Amino acid sequence: MRECATLLSLARSMIRRQEGSVTVLAVFMFVAMLLVAGLAVDMMRYESERARVQGTADRAVLAAAMMRDNPANPSTEAIVRSYFAAEGLEHLLDKEGAISISNVRGAREVIVRPQSSMRTTFMRLSGIDTLPMRAAAGASEALTQVEFEIAMVLDVSGSMAYNNRIENLREAAIEFVRDMLADNESGRVAITFVPYSNEVVMPAGALSYLTNLAPPASGDVTNAFCFDFLEWQTVTNSINAPTIRRNCAFGESVDGRAYKSLAEMPVRPFVTNLAEAEAYINSLAPSWGTAIDLGVRVGAMFFDPTIRPITAHLIDNAQVDSRFENHPRDWNAPARYRALILMTDGENCCFWDGDPARRKLNVEIQDADTISVCDAIKEQDISIYSVAFEAPQGGVDLMRACATAPSYYFNSSGQELINAFRQIATHIQAQALRLTQ
Numbered sequence: 096m097r098e099c100a101t102l103l104s105l106a107r108s109m110i111r112r113q114e115g116s117v118t119v120l121a122v123f124m125f126v127a128m129l130l131v132a133g134l135a136v137d138m139m140r141y142e143s144e145r146a147r148v149q150g151t152a153d154r155a156v157l158a159a160a161m162m163r164d165n166p167a168n169p170s171t172e173a174i175v176r177s178y179f180a181a182e183g184l185e186h187l188l189d190k191e192g193a194i195s196i197s198n199v200r201g202a203r204e205v206i207v208r209p210q211s212s213m214r215t216t217f218m219r220l221s222g223i224d225t226l227p228m229r230a231a232a233g234a235s236e237a238l239t240q241v242e243f244e245i246a247m248v249l250d251v252s253g254s255m256a257y258n259n260r261i262e263n264l265r266e267a268a269i270e271f272v273r274d275m276l277a278d279n280e281s282g283r284v285a286i287t288f289v290p291y292s293n294e295v296v297m298p299a300g301a302l303s304y305l306t307n308l309a310p311p312a313s314g315d316v317t318n319a320f321c322f323d324f325l326e327w328q329t330v331t332n333s334i335n336a337p338t339i340r341r342n343c344a345f346g347e348s349v350d351g352r353a354y355k356s357l358a359e360m361p362v363r364p365f366v367t368n369l370a371e372a373e374a375y376i377n378s379l380a381p382s383w384g385t386a387i388d389l390g391v392r393v394g395a396m397f398f399d400p401t402i403r404p405i406t407a408h409l410i411d412n413a414q415v416d417s418r419f420e421n422h423p424r425d426w427n428a429p430a431r432y433r434a435l436i437l438m439t440d441g442e443n444c445c446f447w448d449g450d451p452a453r454r455k456l457n458v459e460i461q462d463a464d465t466i467s468v469c470d471a472i473k474e475q476d477i478s479i480y481s482v483a484f485e486a487p488q489g490g491v492d493l494m495r496a497c498a499t500a501p502s503y504y505f506n507s508s509g510q511e512l513i514n515a516f517r518q519i520a521t522h523i524q525a526q527a528l529r530l531t532q
Contacts, residue, residue, distance in 0.1 A: 134218060141213050145228050151182045152207050152232035159196075159205045160235055161524050171196050175207055187211050206233035242431040243284040243523065244423065245275065248394040249379065250439040250484075251290045253354065256381035260440055260485065263509060265376050267516040271436075272372040274520035282367040282418050287397040288375055289362050291390030292382035293445050293452040294321045294343055296361040298414055302340070304404045309339040318343050320358075323389060323454060327464040330395035330471045331426070334402050344451035345383055355380035364397055364409060365419045384445040384452045387437070387493060388465040394435050395472050398423050426475055432526045435472060436519060437497055438482040442489030462493055469497035479503060480519045484512050 155178035159171045169177070172194050179185045187209035188194060195206045211228040218226075247268065255261040275284050289295060302308060302322055311319045321344075325337040345356045360379060366372045396402055400423050409415040424431060443461040445452040455461050469479055481494035482505045491506060498504035503522075505515035 136217060140216075141226050141228075144211075144213055145230060147182065148184060148187065148209055148211050148228060148230040149232065151178055151184055152209055152230050154178055156205045156207055156232045157525065160203055161521070171203070171205060175205065179209070184209065184211075204233060204235040207231065241283065241526070242424070243275070244287075244398060244431060244433045245285070245523070246287045246289055246394040246397050246435045247271075248289045248291065248390045248435060248437045250292075250385065250387075250390070250441065251355075251357070251360065251379055251382050252292045252385040252439075252441055253381050253383050254385075254441050256354065258485065259509075261379065261381055263512050264438070264484070265379060266510070267512040268376045268379075269373050270513055271516040271520050272369060272376065274517070275523065276367065276369040276372055279367050279369070282416065285365040285367050285419065285422070286372060287362065287364045287394070288366065288372075289390060289394045289397075290357065290360045290379055290382075291386060291393070292345075292357060293384030293386045293389075293454070294341070294345065294357050294382075295386075295389050295393045296321060296343070296357045297393070298361050298364070298405075298409055300408055300412070301362075301405045304334060304402070304408060305338050306335045307337050309337075311340045311342050313342055315342060316340070324392050327388065327392065327467045328471060330392070330468065330475060331399060332401050333396045333399040334404065341454075342451065355382060357382050362393065362397075364406070365415050365422060367416065385439065385441040385443055386445070386452075386454060386461070387439055387443050387490075388461050388468060389454075391435070391437055391465060391472070391497070392468045394437070395468060395477075398426075398433055398435075398472075398475065398477055400425050432523065433475075433477040434480060434519075434523055435477055436480045436482070436516075437469075437494065438484055439490045439494065440484040440486050442487050442493065458489070462489070465493055466496050473499055480522075481505070482507060482512070482515050482519075484508070 155175040158178065159174040175194050176185060176188060179188055188207070190210045193208050193210060195208075197204050208231045209228075211230060212225045213228065214225055215223055218224075249264065249268065251261070255264065272286060275286065297320075302320065305322070308322065310316065319340040319342050321341040322338050323341050325339060329336075343358070345358065360382070363375050366375065402423065403421065406415060406419055406422055410417050410420060443458050443465065445454070446457055447453065455464075472479055478499045479497050480503045481498040483491045483494040485508045486494070486506075494506075495501075495504050505518070507515045
């Protein structure tokens with residue numbers, strides 16, 4: 096019995112020793128798991144904070160590089176600091192040299208190097224107390240390297256005579272061209288103005304270069320310098336597109352308002368001079384009906400290289416600067432940004448029997464043709480910014496459908512139109528910027 100008791104005591108002692116071994120191993124494994132899990136937590140925190148700092152730096156340098164020199168504007172450095180302050184990160188710019196601003200080949204370059212690090216929570220158990228962050232960013236204004244081709248397709252229908260709409264359009268458009276044409280001696284920015292009502296009037300002599308232009312259906316060539324398209328699914332090969340002359344239907348004022356014939360507001364291509372652009376915009380006045388399909392289709396012509404014979408004609412007649420001899424550029428020409436701004440305060444109209452402005456059977460056909468043209472424009476990598484200005488639902492739906500993306504569509508009223516055009520100018524200018532870090 097004594098031997099059995101001794102063996103039992105020995106077994107119990109061994110069990111106690113094994114239990115201790117298991118406990119030590121468990122503690123070791125727990126600490127290892129904690130370190131691994133803690134490493135993952137610290138790295139996730141680090142990446143989240145790094146992305147926040149990097150995003151702030153990117154946005155700051157892009158905004159600062161894009162800001163034009165103007166006494167009324169904040170300084171470039173102040174813009175950078177304001178972005179960091181908005182995120183509560185202004186302390187990252189305390190070190191001297193955190194912000195550098197220089198001019199490289201005539202382009203403003205802004206570089207920011209925030210000094211940042213993150214204190215670890217778990218990794219310090221392995222001796223790593225902080226993790227440094229590299230979130231430098233730089234941007235340069237590259238307007239000298241990028242060409243901009245812009246078409247402003249502007250509604251000057253009769254309803255623009257009401258509620259100060261034409262005045263608000265002039266003010267908004269003038270602010271837009273001031274943003275885009277300032278310091279434009281090199282002609283890198285060219286704007287084509289296409290005012291439309293129920294007609295669009297081309298520059299004098301331009302129609303004679305269209306190779307597939309039929310006589311007016313009426314057979315009467317009196318006042319037949321307006322025209323229309325017969326196909327709406329493409330915007331290429333415009334000079335050979337099936338077209339037809341129309342007897343112009345401009346309408347007349349019946350209430351004493353300042354209506355104007357579209358013959359006094361023909362399309363003005365490739366304007367680079369600010370004073371010329373402002374004078375043209377100030378000449379815009381209400382005309383008559385609304386043909387959005389025709390307006391946007393004519394606007395698209397001035398991106399199509401097949402109309403270069405028209406450009407050459409306009410150069411010969413001193414209506415366009417000779418620097419635009421090879422314009423429009425080829426569809427795939429590099430280093431350029433093409434944008435069409437389409438604005439209306441109404442919707443497609445004019446379908447009354449016997450009305451001289453009647454072009455199509457119904458508004459559904461006209462709307463469908465408008466969307467077909469917009470889709471064809473976007474297929475050519477041209478951005479469409481659309482603006483519904485105090486427009487009825489039909490116009491709103493059409494502008495929304497034509498826009499390149501939801502953020503390219505604006506619905507405005509009154510002087511909000513100025514802000515819409517300002518945002519469009521800002522977005523277009525941003526296309527000339529590139530991150531350099």
